Amino acid sequence: MRRIGIADTTFARFDMGGAAIDELKAQGTGFKVERYTVPGIKDLPVACLKLLQEGDCDLVIALGMPGAKPIDKQCAHEASTGLIRAQLMTGKHIIEVFVHEDEAEDEGGLAWLMDRRAREHAVNAYDLMFRPERLAKRAGKGLRQGYDDAGEIKAAMSSTSTPSKGGGWKE
Amino acid sequence: MRRIGIADTTFARFDMGGAAIDELKAQGTGFKVERYTVPGIKDLPVACLKLLQEGDCDLVIALGMPGAKPIDKQCAHEASTGLIRAQLMTGKHIIEVFVHEDEAEDEGGLAWLMDRRAREHAVNAYDLMFRPERLAKRAGKGLRQGYDDAGEIKAAMSSTSTPSKGGGWKE
Amino acid sequence: MRRIGIADTTFARFDMGGAAIDELKAQGTGFKVERYTVPGIKDLPVACLKLLQEGDCDLVIALGMPGAKPIDKQCAHEASTGLIRAQLMTGKHIIEVFVHEDEAEDEGGLAWLMDRRAREHAVNAYDLMFRPERLAKRAGKGLRQGYDDAGEIKAAMSSTSTPSKGGGWKE
Amino acid sequence: MRRIGIADTTFARFDMGGAAIDELKAQGTGFKVERYTVPGIKDLPVACLKLLQEGDCDLVIALGMPGAKPIDKQCAHEASTGLIRAQLMTGKHIIEVFVHEDEAEDEGGLAWLMDRRAREHAVNAYDLMFRPERLAKRAGKGLRQGYDDAGEIKAAMSSTSTPSKGGGWKE
Amino acid sequence: MRRIGIADTTFARFDMGGAAIDELKAQGTGFKVERYTVPGIKDLPVACLKLLQEGDCDLVIALGMPGAKPIDKQCAHEASTGLIRAQLMTGKHIIEVFVHEDEAEDEGGLAWLMDRRAREHAVNAYDLMFRPERLAKRAGKGLRQGYDDAGEIKAAMSSTSTPSKGGGWKE
Numbered sequence: 044m045r046r047i048g049i050a051d052t053t054f055a056r057f058d059m060g061g062a063a064i065d066e067l068k069a070q071g072t073g074f075k076v077e078r079y080t081v082p083g084i085k086d087l088p089v090a091c092l093k094l095l096q097e098g099d100c101d102l103v104i105a106l107g108m109p110g111a112k113p114i115d116k117q118c119a120h121e122a123s124t125g126l127i128r129a130q131l132m133t134g135k136h137i138i139e140v141f142v143h144e145d146e147a148e149d150e151g152g153l154a155w156l157m158d159r160r161a162r163e164h165a166v167n168a169y170d171l172m173f174r175p176e177r178l179a180k181r182a183g184k185g186l187r188q189g190y191d192d193a194g195e196i197k198a199a200m201s202s203t204s205t206p207s208k209g210g211g212w213k214e
Numbered sequence: 215m216r217r218i219g220i221a222d223t224t225f226a227r228f229d230m231g232g233a234a235i236d237e238l239k240a241q242g243t244g245f246k247v248e249r250y251t252v253p254g255i256k257d258l259p260v261a262c263l264k265l266l267q268e269g270d271c272d273l274v275i276a277l278g279m280p281g282a283k284p285i286d287k288q289c290a291h292e293a294s295t296g297l298i299r300a301q302l303m304t305g306k307h308i309i310e311v312f313v314h315e316d317e318a319e320d321e322g323g324l325a326w327l328m329d330r331r332a333r334e335h336a337v338n339a340y341d342l343m344f345r346p347e348r349l350a351k352r353a354g355k356g357l358r359q360g361y362d363d364a365g366e367i368k369a370a371m372s373s374t375s376t377p378s379k380g381g382g383w384k385e
Numbered sequence: 386m387r388r389i390g391i392a393d394t395t396f397a398r399f400d401m402g403g404a405a406i407d408e409l410k411a412q413g414t415g416f417k418v419e420r421y422t423v424p425g426i427k428d429l430p431v432a433c434l435k436l437l438q439e440g441d442c443d444l445v446i447a448l449g450m451p452g453a454k455p456i457d458k459q460c461a462h463e464a465s466t467g468l469i470r471a472q473l474m475t476g477k478h479i480i481e482v483f484v485h486e487d488e489a490e491d492e493g494g495l496a497w498l499m500d501r502r503a504r505e506h507a508v509n510a511y512d513l514m515f516r517p518e519r520l521a522k523r524a525g526k527g528l529r530q531g532y533d534d535a536g537e538i539k540a541a542m543s544s545t546s547t548p549s550k551g552g553g554w555k556e
Numbered sequence: 557m558r559r560i561g562i563a564d565t566t567f568a569r570f571d572m573g574g575a576a577i578d579e580l581k582a583q584g585t586g587f588k589v590e591r592y593t594v595p596g597i598k599d600l601p602v603a604c605l606k607l608l609q610e611g612d613c614d615l616v617i618a619l620g621m622p623g624a625k626p627i628d629k630q631c632a633h634e635a636s637t638g639l640i641r642a643q644l645m646t647g648k649h650i651i652e653v654f655v656h657e658d659e660a661e662d663e664g665g666l667a668w669l670m671d672r673r674a675r676e677h678a679v680n681a682y683d684l685m686f687r688p689e690r691l692a693k694r695a696g697k698g699l700r701q702g703y704d705d706a707g708e709i710k711a712a713m714s715s716t717s718t719p720s721k722g723g724g725w726k727e
Numbered sequence: 728m729r730r731i732g733i734a735d736t737t738f739a740r741f742d743m744g745g746a747a748i749d750e751l752k753a754q755g756t757g758f759k760v761e762r763y764t765v766p767g768i769k770d771l772p773v774a775c776l777k778l779l780q781e782g783d784c785d786l787v788i789a790l791g792m793p794g795a796k797p798i799d800k801q802c803a804h805e806a807s808t809g810l811i812r813a814q815l816m817t818g819k820h821i822i823e824v825f826v827h828e829d830e831a832e833d834e835g836g837l838a839w840l841m842d843r844r845a846r847e848h849a850v851n852a853y854d855l856m857f858r859p860e861r862l863a864k865r866a867g868k869g870l871r872q873g874y875d876d877a878g879e880i881k882a883a884m885s886s887t888s889t890p891s892k893g894g895g896w897k898e
Contacts, residue, residue, distance in 0.1 A: 051353050056367045058354035080353040082338045089301035117291055120459055125298035127467040130431035154369040167424045182393050182422040183400035196398045198496040222695050227709045229696035251695040253680045260643035288633055296640035325711040462801055469809040472773035481769060509766045524735050524764040525742035538740045540838040564866050569880045571867035593866040595851045602814035630804055638811035667882040
């Protein structure tokens with residue numbers, strides 16, 4: 044039985060953790076969920092570490108909603124840096140699901156976005172654990188979580204390399 | 215007997231550590247407090263590490279007041295990054311309670327905010343150690359420490375996932 | 386048999402991983418390729434660590450396309466910092482191949498740039514593993530990956546040191 | 557016999573290390589000083605680590621003068637981050653004494669500030685090692701090193717917590 | 728026989744590594760040089776680690792030329808942070824010699840600056856290994872590498888500390 048951790052905050056204005064758990068269960072079975080709620084996003088790195096080490100989780104989804112002020116952007120940066128460090132310490136994935144309060148124009152749109160992104164990253168987390176081939180098939184497809192996918196683009200000209208020219212390309 | 219560390223500074227203009235200790239004692243018993251005062255916020259990471267390792271604390275509350283100048287914001291960023299690293303080194307929580315000198319309009323309001331935030335984060339620290347279920351019940355409730363809570367928001371439309379469409383959502 | 390890892394994302398809008406693999410195979414033989422696709426660039430550091438440790442790769446090429454918004458630049462910074470940490474943890478190279486979405490004027494040019502840079506860095510990766518003397522010969526040559534090489538420059542005046550003058554140079 | 561390390565630079569325009577040593581000796585006895593001079597502030601983290609590990613120092617004072625340009629601010633940020641990491645690696649304090657070249661209006665004022673801050677932080681270092689109770693008594697007193705102290709402030713209204721209201725405070 | 732590592736890039740537009748080696752040899756003997764060339768500055772941290780660990784070097788000089796665009800400044804920041812981490816991992820010095828492409832007004836001046844700074848930092852590296860007393864004698868002398876030295880400054884007023892006044896200074 045695999046274990047998926049859910050780390051979320053009381054600061055966020057929507058129950059992203061609940062949405063992620065609901066979506067995970069819609070994807071399939073074969074895993075248990077362990078949830079850990081902390082005050083804010085800067086408490087998430089050690090919360091995820093505890094879920095991965097003490098809680099023996101195989102993967103954690105870390106959900107939060109940074110505020111709109113410059114100081115909030117800095118907090119998000121510090122939290123993200125810590126989440127990456129926690130992954131490198133454990134060799135396990137932590138899927139960061141952050142929605143910045145200024146990404147939507149009103150509260151209804153913000154809540155919708157928090158719900159959508161949490162659900163779509165829950166699918167990514169499930170894929171990483173149970174069906175990685177599904178991600179491999181979508182490499183470079185311009186996928187997004189929340190709003191529309193950006194989609195794949197095509198090169199304007201054919202391209203062949205010229206290593207003998209020093210790795211530089213002359214147009 | 216659990217141990218809670220209090221790390222604060224001589225740079226701060228209000229006794230945040232004292233407010234946090236006072237509030238902790240109002241929450242309940244079953245813990246001892248160990249206090250360590252350093253000059254400034256950049257001295258807090260190693261002070262917290264000492265409290266967690268040498269002082270054998272289970273959790274530390276780190277309190278400080280970054281100044282209003284750009285260089286002070288940078289110091290706060292460096293201190294926060296170190297506090298997160300110290301948590302990942304020990305697997306224990308450090309609740310950061312920073313009040314930026316420019317968060318309030320006058321000295322009276324600043325002191326009030328420093329007192330409030332220290333007290334409300336002391337409650338969060340107590341909850342993390344003694345009643346985590348209290349935090350779990352408040353996941354996504356938009357709680358704040360100091361000023362008013364932001365509160366919970368509702369989605370403008372119902373949401374169901376479409377993993378078969380590649381994790382992307384078409385409006 | 387050496388092993389080269391390819392870590393890429395579903396967020397990118399062009400198959401940079403495919404281009405890198407195609408170019409690697411055009412350079413020579415003597416290596417196996419292991420590919421790992423994750424959702425976004427912040428998932429790359431631990432993906433590369435897994436390729437280097439669990440996948441026993443000797444080197445990894447990490448490919449991604451940060452978006453054009455300020456928050457995307459911050460994500461790229463966090464990902465790059467993690468990629469450097471992963472290299473220092475393993476003592477192995479991770480060649481970062483990032484193309485920022487705002488580096489080109491249109492989608493065709495962007496796709497072309499993503500393809501070119503992926504291919505030219507694949508050559509760099511191959512050189513690091515199989516022909517380091519090729520890089521040594523090009524030290525200080527102003528090479529670029531994607532657009533034109535900047536080229537080498539010459540000093541405007543001859544230069545001799547004056548260590549006896551305290552390491553400072555008086556014009 | 558305790559050991560205090562002094563790490564300074566040839567880049568700084570005033571002998572901050574000399575001022576710190578002079579002040580330390582004015583505070584009391586019972587310690588030996590070990591001094592290590594490096595070119596610039598980015599060389600200070602490993603210099604301090606060497607003093608703490610190879611030189612067996614109990615505490616180090618790191619003194620430097622970042623320049624006034626944006627790039628210098630970035631260097632100071634990198635150096636400070638490294639100094640905090642070195643503290644967390646050793647569990648020992650490194651008192652950072654940086655004076656930015658643009659903190660004073662002229663060279664005389666800058667030299668005065670570099671001397672003052674070095675001396676007042678030397679007192680902080682001495683207190684951390686030999687009389688921590690002196691720092692504890694000054695928690696939240698708004699102390700500064702160099703220019704005037706900011707001083708303590710008082711709250712505009714009395715404050716009592718309302719944990720039962722969810723950690724949020726309603727004015 | 729001591730060992731000095733030289734890590735440089737193919738991105739730089741001038742052979743800084745060659746200048747550093749030439750200058751080192753002009754300083755004296757008793758050391759061997761090991762050179763390692765990588766594509767860009769973000770590849771320098773692990774290259775330096777390899778020189779220090781696998782190459783058993785006692786010290787490394789890391790030379791690079793960050794570009795003039797904001798993204799290049801960010802790359803330089805990431806590289807510098809990694810170089811400091813590599814130093815803390817090994818307890819050995821890495822002398823960073825970066826010349827930003829926008830530090831000079833034309834290509835001739837840029838190449839001159841790259842040559843000068845590489846040479847003068849090579850002297851610093853030699854001093855750190857073979858004559859540290861030479862650096863100690865220059866503490867606080869305002870030395871620069873490349874352009875003119877800034878020089879030493881004098882305090883505008885005599886200064887005596889007032890620790891009994893709480894570490895704060897009243898003008």
